[in-house]
Amino acid sequence: MKFFLKHLLVPALSRPPLSNLGNWLFGQGIPIFMVHRMEVDGQPFSGITPDHLRHCLQYLVNEGFHFVSVEDIIQGIIENKSLPPKAVAFTMDDGFWDQAEIAAPIFIEFNCPLTFFVITGMLDSKLWPWDAKVAHLINTSEKNSIDILLADEHFHLPLTNKQEKHNARNIIRDTIKAMAADSIEDSLELLVQATGISIPESAPKHLKAMDWESARQLEKQGIKFAPHTISHRILSKLDTASAEKEIMDSWQCLQEELASPSPVFCYPTGRFCDYGPREIAILKQAGFLGAVSTLPGNITEETTSKDYLFNLPRFSLPSDYFDFVRHCTWLEQAI
Numbered sequence: 001m002k003f004f005l006k007h008l009l010v011p012a013l014s015r016p017p018l019s020n021l022g023n024w025l026f027g028q029g030i031p032i033f034m035v036h037r038m039e040v041d042g043q044p045f046s047g048i049t050p051d052h053l054r055h056c057l058q059y060l061v062n063e064g065f066h067f068v069s070v071e072d073i074i075q076g077i078i079e080n081k082s083l084p085p086k087a088v089a090f091t092m093d094d095g096f097w098d099q100a101e102i103a104a105p106i107f108i109e110f111n112c113p114l115t116f117f118v119i120t121g122m123l124d125s126k127l128w129p130w131d132a133k134v135a136h137l138i139n140t141s142e143k144n145s146i147d148i149l150l151a152d153e154h155f156h157l158p159l160t161n162k163q164e165k166h167n168a169r170n171i172i173r174d175t176i177k178a179m180a181a182d183s184i185e186d187s188l189e190l191l192v193q194a195t196g197i198s199i200p201e202s203a204p205k206h207l208k209a210m211d212w213e214s215a216r217q218l219e220k221q222g223i224k225f226a227p228h229t230i231s232h233r234i235l236s237k238l239d240t241a242s243a244e245k246e247i248m249d250s251w252q253c254l255q256e257e258l259a260s261p262s263p264v265f266c267y268p269t270g271r272f273c274d275y276g277p278r279e280i281a282i283l284k285q286a287g288f289l290g291a292v293s294t295l296p297g298n299i300t301e302e303t304t305s306k307d308y309l310f311n312l313p314r315f316s317l318p319s320d321y322f323d324f325v326r327h328c329t330w331l332e333q334a335i
């Protein structure tokens with residue numbers, strides 16, 4: 001959307017009386033937002049600032065939106081119940097420390113039932129995910145550029161500033177995502193050689209997970225927890241037994257550690273190519289009610305596909321406030 005349209009028209013079009021007309025004409029879907037990291041001073045990762053998160057949540061309160069959980073949305077669809085007319089859900093993926101220490105208290109402050117999709121092996125301190133290792137190697141490399149051969153392709157990646165490191169991380173991650181899961185370790189070894197950095201046994205402080213005790217305390221305050229595999233490997237790249245183990249063991253772990261985890265699954269990296277009918281069949285067999293992807297979109301009443309509940313779309317929480325408002329209102333359907 002053009003800058004002037006977004007900053008001048010979104011505020012006017014998203015509020016009564018024009019929003020009433022827009023809702024009548026186009027309908028209003030339910031957005032599920034996903035957040036990854038929070039912005040923390042002095043840390044090498046970037047994310048959503050606490051001020052921006054508060055600004056977004058305050059907008060929803062001021063405009064009379066209703067906070068629901070992903071499980072509420074799924075139950076509403078299954079039971080054919082109508083959800084509140086202005087419903088919004090929030091999710092956070094992976095289970096890093098800043099999500100529990102910085103983001104969760106803000107959601108609790110706003111009485112918003114956030115759902116955490118956690119990588120259980122990370123909370124068990126048994127591993128840190130391969131994609132976090134990629135980020136660590138790129139972020140801490142002191143080289144101005146690296147050369148690496150991955151999937152028969154040669155990459156020359158400059159690393160002289162934050163933006164170049166961001167681009168390099170994305171290129172390496174996307175290339176590894178497209179490779180077979182059993183080649184991840186070899187690819188990481190090549191990246192170790194290229195960056196001149198070794199992988200420590202346990203995650204560095206900024207890539208640490210929240211611990212189970214924190215999760216239990218948050219659960220008591222209304223935060224929900226659901227599985228996001230044990231190791232964050234892409235399920236479609238695994239054999240059937242390994243894919244099933246990733247799903248079932250992470251679910252079992254949550255049931256052992258917490259009082260009432262949500263029977264909703266989150267696919268690692270969540271694009272259409274990252275999971276398929278095999279994973280959906282495993283989830284249904286295990287009694288899950290639904291699953292979220294990372295495909296953008298909101299939940300609308302027109303959707304009738306029976307697998308829809310296992311392909312639920314989500315928006316990445318925009319860092320631009322007006323993009324956020326657009327996702328929450330009839331403008332998302334209309335523009």
Ligand SMILES: [Zn+2]
Pocket residue numbers: 093094228232268269
């Ligand atoms: Zn994830």
